[in-house]
Structure formats: C-alpha cells, structure tokens
Amino acid sequence: MKRPTISDVAQRAGVSISAASFALNGRPGVSDRTRQRILDAADEIGWHRNSAARVLSGGTTNVIGMAIPRPATTLGVEPFFMELVSGIESVLAVSGYALMMQVVAGVDAELEVYRSWWGERRVDGIIVVDLRGDDPRIALLEGLALPAVVVGGPADVGSLPHVWADDAAATAETVGYLAALGHRRIGRIAGLPDLLHTRRRDEAFTEASATYELDSIDIVHTDYTGLEGAQATRRLLSSPGRPTAILYDNSIMAVAGMSVADEMRLSVPEDLSIIAWDDSQLCQVIRPAITALARDVTAYGARVARLLLDVVGKNGDAEQRGVQVPAPRLVPRSSTAPPHR
Amino acid sequence: MKRPTISDVAQRAGVSISAASFALNGRPGVSDRTRQRILDAADEIGWHRNSAARVLSGGTTNVIGMAIPRPATTLGVEPFFMELVSGIESVLAVSGYALMMQVVAGVDAELEVYRSWWGERRVDGIIVVDLRGDDPRIALLEGLALPAVVVGGPADVGSLPHVWADDAAATAETVGYLAALGHRRIGRIAGLPDLLHTRRRDEAFTEASATYELDSIDIVHTDYTGLEGAQATRRLLSSPGRPTAILYDNSIMAVAGMSVADEMRLSVPEDLSIIAWDDSQLCQVIRPAITALARDVTAYGARVARLLLDVVGKNGDAEQRGVQVPAPRLVPRSSTAPPHR
DNA sequence: GTGATGAACTAAAACGCTTAAGCTGCCTTC
C-alpha cells in the first residue's frame, strides 16, 4: 500500500504542489474554494504529511525527548517517575507532541544521547531529570542551544529554564510539626545522595533540627528500594538513642520501615511516627494510614511540559526562566502522634 | 551553531558525498585508507547523520511507537505498566532504538495515532497493549501492514505476532492451592472487565472452581485502584457466605483489601487469605507479606521488544508468530493459610 | 488608456541523505 504524497493531493485537486502545501498548512495564498477542494482531496485519499520531509525542509519534529539516567529495571519502583511522565504526556498529547524516552546507562551515555538528538535533529526540546551536583548536562545543553527544561532547581541549573518546588520549606515544616508533637530525636531515610534534591532536603533537615533545637538527627541514604529502606530503619531503630520519628524519601520505604517497627515490637505511631515524601494510594490504603508530604506530581509534570512548549515556541514565548510549583503539603494521617512517655 | 552535514565531511576528507556516505555506512566502494580518512573527518567536526534525511531516502526511523490507551493520570498506579516499559527499553536502548509513547484518550484516538504514525512514517513498528474483545486495532494494523507486536493473546490477535503468558494455568494453580488449604469460598477482585486478560482469568477462575468443587465464588471488577479494591473487598466480606480467601488482580488492591479486613476485625491469614497478581516490593515489604503470583514483567517486556525487532527485520527474521513466556509462579508468603475452624 | 496593485496560483530550489548508474585507470587474459 503506497502512501499518498502531497503531489497526489495536488493532482487530484487539479492544482500545483505549492498551492496544496499552502492550503494544507492553513497559509494564505489560495482562495477559499480551492483550499476546500484541496482539503477534501487530501481527506479522500487519506494523506498524511510525511514528517521526515517536513523536518528536512526546516520544520519541527513535534517530538520531545527525555533521557532516563536510571537502570531500566528500577524504573517501575518509583511511582514519582511514572506520575511525572503522565503529567508531561497529558500536555504533550493535546498539543500533538510525542514523547521519546531513552534509558541511558550513565551520565556519559546521556550526554551522547543529547548530542545525537541534536545532531540528528530528532527532537524539538528535551526534559532533564535527576539533577546532580556539577551536572555536565547543563553545560552541554547550553552549548548546543537545545531547548530544554530542567525538573528541579532553582540552584545549579545554569541558564536553563526549570520547574521547582520548595522542598526545603516542606522539610522544615515537617520537622517543625514533629517537634511540636514533642519529638526530639528524628531520623531521615533519604534517597540517592548524589541527587541534588536529596542534598537540599538533607541540608534543610539539618538546619531545621537546629532551629527547633532537637536532641539528635540521623540521615541514612538509600537507593529508594523497600529493601534498603528496611535495612536503614533497622539500623536507626537499633541505635542507642533511637529516633521516635522517621521521615522517608518515598512511600515504599515508609511501608518497609513500618514493617520493621512491627518486627521490633514497636507500634506506629505510639513508639514511632512515620512520614513519607510523595503521597500515593499506598499511603492512604495501608493501616495505619501514613502521614505524607503530598505534591501533585502530575500537575508538576504538566507544568514542565507547558514550559518546554513555551520554550520551543509552540505557545506564546512568555520568557519565564524559573517556575515554582506549590511546595508539598503535609497531610497528617494516623502514622504520626506525640512520642510515647 | 550550524550542524555539520555529510558534504562538510566529504569536503574535509577531499572526496565526493557518495564516497562519504559509503564509508559512513560501512558499505564497500571505498578503500580502507579513504574510509578511515572519512571517518576521522566526521569525528573531528562532530557529524551526526540527520535522521529526517535518512528516513526520507528510504531508511528506517529507529523508533518504536507505543500508544497508551489509558488516562494519563492513572498511568502511575499500575506498576506493571512501568515495569513492562523498563523491559522494552532495556532491549531497545542497546539496539539504538528509541521508544515513542503517546497517551491516547480512547480506541478511536488510538486508531488515528496509528494511521498518523504510518502515514507520517514516524515509526518502524509498534507495540500494542491492553487488548480488548473484538479489538479494532488488530484489523487496522493488519491492513496497514505496520510491523506490530501484541502484548497478550494467544487468542484474538489476528495474524499479528504476540507474546503471552498462560494466565489461565496460573489461575487454576492458585485456586487449586487455596482448595488444598481447605478454602471452599473464594473471591476474585479483578481489573477492568473489558480487557481480554481479565476475561481469561475470570473464565479460568470459574472453571477451576468447578474442578475443585468449591462451594461458592464471587468476581468483582474494578479499575485497579486501591479505592475500588477496598470497596470491593468490603462488599465481599459483608456478604452472608463471605469468602475465606480473595485473589486480587494487583498488589495495591491486595493491600487495600488487607486494611479492610483489619477494619472489620478479621485477621490475615487466619480469617482471610490474600493473594495478589504481580509480585512487587510492596508484597514483600508489608506485614504480613503477601502471597503473590510472580512473573518477570521486565523480562516479558524485553521479550516483546526482541520479537518486534525481529519483525522489523533488525535481527534475523526468525518468524515466530506467538511467543510464550513462563506462566506466573505462585510465591507463598504469610498472607495465606488454611481457613480458621 | 496606462500603470500600479494585489490576489491567486506556479515553478523551482533547497533541506541532507542514499543509491543506481557512470566513469577512470589499472590489471588480466588470451
């Protein structure tokens, strides 16, 4: 089955190729009658614009690229990620853009992917996730002048537009809440230490502990899996001055921690309060329900996509370099209470 | 920054454009010395093949398309989906293919996406998920002769290659296991009723209940969310001859069900045994740990991707129409036991 | 009646690549 081309359309409508092109792109230069005849002809033979040809003659690809610097096998573990993609897709889909995802093995591979995408003219813009300290991707993207939006910030993003939430404020608020409940020893079971947002939360956590004059804090880094979450919890709860509250960087680790407490005959929330970053169905469904730092990840993703479309010039070019989304809200549930005794 | 073209490479190496093309594509027609000179030149100026131009002159796009017929906001709920994508990516990434995802609002939108992708020559092949009864996508794809692989089957896939697992056998085995423990009343809390695999499991469940001469079974369909899983559980546990075991179609519903049991002062597994389809970190981490029907979803996705690459002719063209992956294995944990009394 | 204007349309170049066909020399072969 041969694909019809624009010249088939032109022939059928009895006009030149360029008249057909004008009509099909909604440009002036053809009369309304002719335009309609051309559109009808295109419809009748089921014409679709060949995207390669369009790109070759200077058009846009209508593709947004996103490299994922995580091992493919761990992608499914973090619901944050998939929700972000959902939000991005919800905007791209209605704008006729597709999302091209590529899992990459490491930072070097990711840089290479960006260079390829740029050189091959495969994407109109890209979304950068999992920002790290001294991230070489920033400089590369600035150099290539590839339209890009960073998920994260507001520091260390160079001149790139970015979308960020005030994790530090949310962390401080959470520590304050626990302090108000009477907790003096608080633990934090965090994600990967080289991710920038982990560091920001770490710092905010430490600062807040000073502000509220806590007796002690403890931070343990993990790879976000339930397994490491459980190990870290076991470690904290076995220490001499064990914490009476733990803040987890995701919900699967919080659940794992709750099981460890159970295993050690500590009850939640009487002996141990538990809070999870990123609310999810899981937090709501489990008993006791888990107090969570809720953010609308889907809306976050949507905001990222909208900013990127602005940057690639699809919509009005409102030049916003940094966009802030609402800070996570603390949603108190049954897993937090004043400490026992 | 101007992107270098093949003619820049040719000029720098002092040869014609076609000589450069031959060399850069590893074809015969240039001497080894010249070839090396050309490759060096390309490297020095950072040349990348313009993919649009390559596609336009008959090449492949090196892109695999995947339309997702679910609302974007629920994408994050089902870990199965993301794990499948991980597996697919793990194969595509090393073969230099990218995955293009597009969320679609319904079946009609999906058909339109396929027609566009075909007409625009945007993808080399596509992956079809969430097979339904009398699925119109099958006929369309057969008609367009677009290389495609269906996730599911083995029935109702037309002539399309597909990858499937024997869910029916796993269902039967599970019912048999519960029967052997002494359960006579079993419930099933299933996913969307119009998905083909839901129907297959429903049928197998009903058949097995006859085989093992159970007293009663009950099937409730849901949208896979914890909320509906909880509601369905409440309904089953409130009925006169309430089940002593429930089989859930995913793990989040199983957890929700466990909480409902707790709420109703029924303990797991003494009063209620719980089994979840699709093992996950969640099943392992929660207390009691949940007995699960484990399948290697990542490997499943990888198999799908490999088959599709075969079909588009990347690898050897071993013509396998239907590929079977291992049936889910029952992994007994603490959430199942003989019924009380 | 003349020249200017502009709407409606066409011809042709350009985008960057692949590839079929053609052109050199040089080496064999008889």
Added chain:
DNA sequence: GAAGGCAGCTTAAGCGTTTTAGTTCATCAC
C-alpha cells in the same frame, strides 16, 4: 594489443516537503 573485468571513485536523481521568487490576470486610480 584488444577486450574484459574490477576496484575506487563521482555524478546525478530522487525521497516529500516548504518556501522564495516569480507569473498571470483582474481590478482600480487617475
């Protein structure tokens, strides 16, 4: 020594669009 073959290259056509620079022709002002 003429014919043939072959490696190693070049020329040029073609892929399906977009877009620039025309061309034609009717209309209008004076």
